[in-house]
Amino acid sequence: MLKVLMGLCWTLTYLVIIRRGFADQTVGMPLVSLATNISWEFIFAFVYPHGKTQRIVNATWFCLDLVILWQLFQFGNTAGLPDALFYLFVILALVTAYALTLLITRHFQDWRGQYTAFGGNLLMSVLFITMLLDRGNLAGQSIYIALFKLLGTAISALAxxxxxxxxxxxxxxxxxxxxxxxxxxxxxxxxxxxxxxxxWGRF
Known part of the structure; x- marks a missing residue:
């Protein structure tokens, strides 16, 4: 039951991020967090897959993060970099995050992915705050993203x-x-x- 609730809360987090991203024409997740999330989800859905149910959840999250990645390519170049340079930077971040996640998993033989999951989650929590401060507005953000993320992480820890x-x-x-x-x-x-x-009216 805890795993189901955790999966539901995180799925809702991603869905609201995607919803706000399209509504505000922006990306609702910092690049580093997105890179670590996609890496973790790919590794534990396809490279070192978890049990059947969790594997499906991981694969679902991976697909949702691909939508957020598309939003990043569409709306995320706020610094005005040349497109080729921006794409290269994003790809480098993805490759780096994937390599680190894989190496940490193998080094600690952490086949449940708990170190990289909670470490990446802490990074995301801090980066969401810095993103909010940097933007000075709620573009790509809503109370539901904050709430579902908090609940998803708390339930994940309990699980x-x-x-x-x-x-x-x-x-x-x-x-x-x-x-x-x-x-x-x-x-x-x-x-x-x-x-x-x-x-509460801004999804």
């Missing part, structure tokens, strides 16, 4: 504690992610109020 022996570092990573996710949720809420936007 790991319930089904697997969890190293101490995962406890600390989970706590750090939760703290940053709460901060992000509060920041999105406050920004919505300041901009006069409907907090």
């Amino acid at each position: 790991f504690y319930r089904y697997y022996p969890v190293p101490r570092i995962i406890h600390w990573l989970s706590l750090a992610i939760f703290i940053f996710d709460v901060i992000y949720l509060v920041m999105v809420y406050q920004q919505s109020i300041q901009l006069g936007l409907s907090v």
Whole structure:
């Protein structure tokens, strides 16, 4: 049940990111987070696949992240780089993230992907905050992204504690992610109020 809820929350997170990306003509996930997510999902759906149900979930997330990647190519070149240079930079980020995720998995024999999952999640939590600060608006963001991400990560941590022996570092990573996710949720809420936007009506 926990795994189903976790999968649902993260799927909703991706769907709202995609929805807001098209609505605002922007990309709703930082490049580094997108690269690590796509790498993790590909590896644990196709290279070192998890059990049948989780493999389907991982593959679904991978497909959703491909849509976000398309949005990145369409809307993400905000620095005005030449297209070829921008595409090369994105591809380099993807290759680097994939190689690191694969090497960490093999080095620690972490076939569940917990180190890279929680490490990448913490990175995402911090980068969502910096993205919000850099943009100074809610382009590509909504309270539902913040809420579903927070719930998805919290439930994911509970699922790991319930089904697997969890190293101490995962406890600390989970706590750090939760703290940053709460901060992000509060920041999105406050920004919505300041901009006069409907907090709960903006999907």
